[in-house]
Amino acid sequence: MALLISYSSLTVHISCSASSQNTFSSPSILKKLKFPRFWPWQKVKIGPLSVSPMGFGTWAWGNQLLWGYQESMDNELQQIFNLSLENGINLFDTADSYGTGKLNGQSEKLLGKFISEFPVLLLEFQGNKQVRDNIVIATKFAAYPWRITPNQFVNACKSSLERTQLEQIGIGQLHWSTANYAPLQERALWDGLVAMYDKGLVRAVGVSNYGPKQLLKIHDYLKARGVPLCSAQVQFSLLSIGEDQIEIKNICDSLGIRVIAYSPLGLGMLTGKYSPTNLPSGPRGILFRQILPGLEPLLNSLRQIAQKRRKTISQVAINWCIGKGTIPIPGVKSIKQAEDNLDALGWQLNSDELLQLDYAALESPRKMVQNIFQTR
Numbered sequence: 001m002a003l004l005i006s007y008s009s010l011t012v013h014i015s016c017s018a019s020s021q022n023t024f025s026s027p028s029i030l031k032k033l034k035f036p037r038f039w040p041w042q043k044v045k046i047g048p049l050s051v052s053p054m055g056f057g058t059w060a061w062g063n064q065l066l067w068g069y070q071e072s073m074d075n076e077l078q079q080i081f082n083l084s085l086e087n088g089i090n091l092f093d094t095a096d097s098y099g100t101g102k103l104n105g106q107s108e109k110l111l112g113k114f115i116s117e118f119p120v121l122l123l124e125f126q127g128n129k130q131v132r133d134n135i136v137i138a139t140k141f142a143a144y145p146w147r148i149t150p151n152q153f154v155n156a157c158k159s160s161l162e163r164t165q166l167e168q169i170g171i172g173q174l175h176w177s178t179a180n181y182a183p184l185q186e187r188a189l190w191d192g193l194v195a196m197y198d199k200g201l202v203r204a205v206g207v208s209n210y211g212p213k214q215l216l217k218i219h220d221y222l223k224a225r226g227v228p229l230c231s232a233q234v235q236f237s238l239l240s241i242g243e244d245q246i247e248i249k250n251i252c253d254s255l256g257i258r259v260i261a262y263s264p265l266g267l268g269m270l271t272g273k274y275s276p277t278n279l280p281s282g283p284r285g286i287l288f289r290q291i292l293p294g295l296e297p298l299l300n301s302l303r304q305i306a307q308k309r310r311k312t313i314s315q316v317a318i319n320w321c322i323g324k325g326t327i328p329i330p331g332v333k334s335i336k337q338a339e340d341n342l343d344a345l346g347w348q349l350n351s352d353e354l355l356q357l358d359y360a361a362l363e364s365p366r367k368m369v370q371n372i373f374q375t376r
């Protein structure tokens with residue numbers, strides 16, 4: 001992949017001679033000064049929280065089945081976390097169900113470890129010890145069939161707090177609604193969210209995989225209980241955009257709810273690195289085999305714009321989500337991917353480019369499969 005230079009990725013190297021050491025008390029920390037990826041006023045409000053225009057998703061951090069996680073990756077994942085913070089990313093999405101088998105909760109645990117081990121020297125250098133305090137962990141509570149009382153959700157939240165070693169979760173989100181298959185359980189989820197907010201265990205509350213109808217219902221219910229619904233996480237990308245996503249976005253805009261776009265890279269299909277003859281191993285390969293053959297028009301448009309902009313396909317796909325007014329949370333598994341995705345910030349597709357991509361997405365014969373937990 002070509003190295004692309006944008007103003008946001010320029011790095012200023014400062015050599016520290018003996019004399020300059022008199023000027024700077026910690027010269028080693030000043031090895032690299034970077035232009036910010038985005039300016040403070042470009043931060044986005046989620047209720048009382050202020051977050052970067054893009055967050056990172058951590059589903060892969062502990063998931064062996066779909067994402068091929070191994071504990072040997074932890075060192076690199078920690079570097080990704082540190083790099084993200086150094087570049088102003090302060091939103092990390094996770095869930096209490098992330099991590100396969102024995103590794104259940106691994107994503108939350110790793111985040112907890114990485115937060116607590118984030119280099120203090122760096123915090124001092126940035127003159128902002130609040131970097132750590134400003135981290136927003138957005139976790140999701142699974143609507144497991146055995147979680148049938150509000151208190152069980154409060155306990156789930158306490159377990160997430162333990163794993164993340166935090167006193168408060170940034171955004172506590174319901175992972176999915178049970179309205180489709182266990183409507184009676186739904187009230188326990190909602191009351192659980194109210195209880196964890198009232199107890200101060202979460203700073204803000206959100207939902208995930210709620211469709212337009214359920215979204216309105218829970219919004220009204222929470223409002224009546226004095227709890228603002230701050231975010232709605234939904235599968236949102238050039239591969240999943242459809243009437244539902246547009247309706248959800250419109251509802252959220254009218255109610256002051258922030259849309260968090262998950263799987264913004266279509267699980268990797270919108271990076272341009274996979275093709276019908278180059279598929280990932282495991283279950284993703286089966287899915288991609290069905291979708292990728294129809295994706296050429298969309299990938300061509302992405303490629304065209306990427307070349308013109310001197311960006312990568314992934315950066316354009318992520319930037320499209322931002323252009324649509326959402327906060328994308330691409331998943332990252334390597335430093336290279338994190339660096340690449342960071343350069344989705346600091347610039348913006350224009351309206352013609354957004355439109356070209358909208359049309360190309362419409363022309364794609366196959367879309368991503370809808371999350372089975374997504375409701376109407």
Ligand SMILES: NC(=O)c1ccc[n+]([C@@H]2O[C@H](COP(=O)([O-])OP(=O)(O)OC[C@H]3O[C@@H](n4cnc5c(N)ncnc54)[C@H](OP(=O)(O)O)[C@@H]3O)[C@@H](O)[C@H]2O)c1
Pocket residue numbers: 056057058059060067093094140175208209233234261262263264265266267268269271273280314329330331332333336337338340341371
């Ligand atoms: N609420 C929900 O129900 C729900 C559902 C799904 C996801 N999410 C959240 O959304 C986050 C993101 O979604 P996702 O992880 O499903 O999919 P995604 O962001 O669409 O794709 C992420 C994957 O694409 C590849 N990739 C990422 N950046 C790349 C780059 N610059 N170049 C090349 N390859 C790159 C990596 O996988 P490979 O290298 O293996 O290809 C990475 O794991 C998750 O981590 C999770 O936090 C929430």
